[in-house]
Amino acid sequence: MLHTVNKSSFERNSLKSCLNIIDDTSVILLIEDGVISAAKNTNAPMIADLAAQGRVYALQGDVEARGISSKLADNIKLVDYAGFVDLVVEHGTAVSWV
Amino acid sequence: MLHTVNKSSFERNSLKSCLNIIDDTSVILLIEDGVISAAKNTNAPMIADLAAQGRVYALQGDVEARGISSKLADNIKLVDYAGFVDLVVEHGTAVSWV
Amino acid sequence: MTTKKFMYLNRRSSFGTVYAIESLEVVLIAAAFEQDVSLAFIDDGVYQIVEGQNADGIGMKNFSKTFHALGDYEINKLYVSAESLEQRGLSSNDLMPLVYEDEDDDWAEKPSVKVVSNAQLSKIMSEQDVCLSF
Amino acid sequence: MTTKKFMYLNRRSSFGTVYAIESLEVVLIAAAFEQDVSLAFIDDGVYQIVEGQNADGIGMKNFSKTFHALGDYEINKLYVSAESLEQRGLSSNDLMPLVYEDEDDDWAEKPSVKVVSNAQLSKIMSEQDVCLSF
Amino acid sequence: MKISIQINEGPYQHQASDTAYQFAKAAIEKGHEIFRVFFYHDGVNNASRFTLPPQDDRNIVNQWAELGIKNADGEPELVVCIAAALRRGMLDESEASKNGIDGNNIHPAFRISGLGQLIEAGIQSDRLVVFGD
Amino acid sequence: MKISIQINEGPYQHQASDTAYQFAKAAIEKGHEIFRVFFYHDGVNNASRFTLPPQDDRNIVNQWAELGIKNADGEPELVVCIAAALRRGMLDESEASKNGIDGNNIHPAFRISGLGQLIEAGIQSDRLVVFGD
Helix, strand or coil: CEEEECCCCCCECHHHHHHHHCCCCCEEEECHHHHHHHECCCCCHHHHHHHHCCCEEEEHHHHHHCCCHHHECCCCEEECHHHHHHHHHHCCCEEECC | CEEEECCCCCCECHHHHHHHHCCCCCEEEECHHHHHHHECCCCCHHHHHHHHCCCEEEEHHHHHHCCCHHHECCCCEEECHHHHHHHHHHCCCEEECC | CCCCEEEEEECCCCCCECHHHHHHHHHHHHHHHCCEEEEEECHHHHHHHECCCCCHHHCCCCCHHHHHHHHHHCCCCEEEEHHHHHHCCCCHHHECCCEEEEHHHCCEEEECEEEECHHHHHHHHHCCCEEEEC | CCCCEEEEEECCCCCCECHHHHHHHHHHHHHHHCCEEEEEECHHHHHHHECCCCCHHHCCCCCHHHHHHHHHHCCCCEEEEHHHHHHCCCCHHHECCCEEEEHHHCCEEEECEEEECHHHHHHHHHCCCEEEEC | CEEEEEECCCCCCECHHHHHHHHHHHHHHCCCEEEEEEECHHHHHHHECCCCCCCCCCCHHHHHHHHCCECCCCCECEEEEHHHHHHCCCCCHHHHHHCCCCCCCECCCEEEECCHHHHHHHHHCCEEEEECC | CEEEEEECCCCCCECHHHHHHHHHHHHHHCCCEEEEEEECHHHHHHHECCCCCCCCCCCHHHHHHHHCCECCCCCECEEEEHHHHHHHCCCCHHHHHHCCCCCCCECCCEEEECCHHHHHHHHHCCEEEEECC
């Protein structure tokens, strides 16, 4: 499955909720303010393990818009909107943690 | 000052942010989904001290709407909309943690 | 018609936003399409099915009783996160006693609500074809 | 006209919602009213004044440069929560170098942004007459 | 006391407008003056005269209209931010004809004006209370 | 692949509609079919033909309209939930005249229909992606 998270983990609990439920084969795509969780910050440990497994993506346009391109945590994979479409196609059911 | 918080502390960081900034004389009014923080739950310790000082109010209509009337944490003071108006009048500047 | 597994993901309480009531409206319509329907209540979504909601004081429409109609439409898989309930100081006793009549068991009345762990929810979610989030 | 102390409370980042840009629009209008204006950036609001925002990739308007105009309108009290910055792995070096010319000091160019502790913010907030939240 | 209100969210989606309405009604009943209600961001959508809620639900737009919040000159003090309104397709007759749009949807109990009206409400009122998401 | 989209928020207030548009455009460019875009909750506000954003900003409604998402019969597949739309004052000509309202504001590239269209989109599409607040 593909899980999308669109809010900052500092503002809302949606990333945490997603992490509580996600199974071993699914991936996460951070979009919109969700990309704030892709930066090196005190919440970065939340996704460090998943990222190390290559299972955390972030939308590049959103990363750049928030001025955090040079501050990404380790192992975050950047994708553009075409890459977002590919993730939806490849990973089956999409779950939005809106 | 009167600080209003309208979101659940399980969903958002607004109550926490308010508590980081509130001074020693201000009061908090929980409204809308903010009243979820007035229930006996794992977040109750966040406001227990302030409540013990008589500085935490919750909007009664919202408490009843969420079915938590019988589960309120200690020392929460209930007000109706007229009481909300009184709090605004009595406590000076109103700060909304929307 | 193809049968797919639809999950309705509810993470917000009843009245602070419109999502809860408008989600329920979709579920009621979905019943007519004869798909496999599950509802998940996670985070503050568990408040949607808490017993004793009374919206008189806020001037809004109390739609919580509509959940009782779901059983009549054969919508009887309501999964509630045990961890979400516990965090909120709630137990299954605080939830509305939603039931359905099981046609495979001589129309015996059975509970629709199942309190499940996040691990179980994870498994149920991974079996879905479509997830509608509200 | 009465002079009051207005605080603009910004707690959200620039593009996920409209609040940031529409807050800035109010601040620019406010300048004409000759009130005492402060801006507070707390929580993800600190991202509003981070240097190097580039909205080309999301098809939205990049308004962050507009913050540089505030100094010309004598809006020069931008308070940033030190704790919020630190949690986000940011420091004052990551923020836009916003400045104003101090008319009381021979128009010397001075920084508009002050990184303050939550305790200091608490004090500043308690002196306000009006708090507009976005 | 003179109290003003800022509303950041539209009707039905969030409780903000409902709470603000209940608050305004209670304030008036207690003898306070609602100096102005300023509708900003999606709040502008509260002014649509096109809304048709279900029969068994509240009509938020009409509730506001029925409060009859006006100034001494009889002008409505339910004020809709013009910039936020145009962006979201909320038009009065004047803005519609100015922009060549063949219709308008602002309820007559509301008026469109600039952001200065929000600042002015803050200056003129004893209290300003914000309701939002 | 056949992909459908659900949008829960209106234009400008949240990024949801912007992201959904960029996603839909990219999907079409990659040769996928956008079977249907279903506008629900405040998402119905994306269909207003009255919107007048500033000159230097994007026009979200027109962006959607220009994608030209239609079915084989040439009907628009930008579908606005009727219940959510009426509640929020989004009307097409037929609903307006049925309810005695002297105007309508749905852009012709969109059509109003029932919630069944969302379920059907879920059944008929290989993927359904939700964008919201």
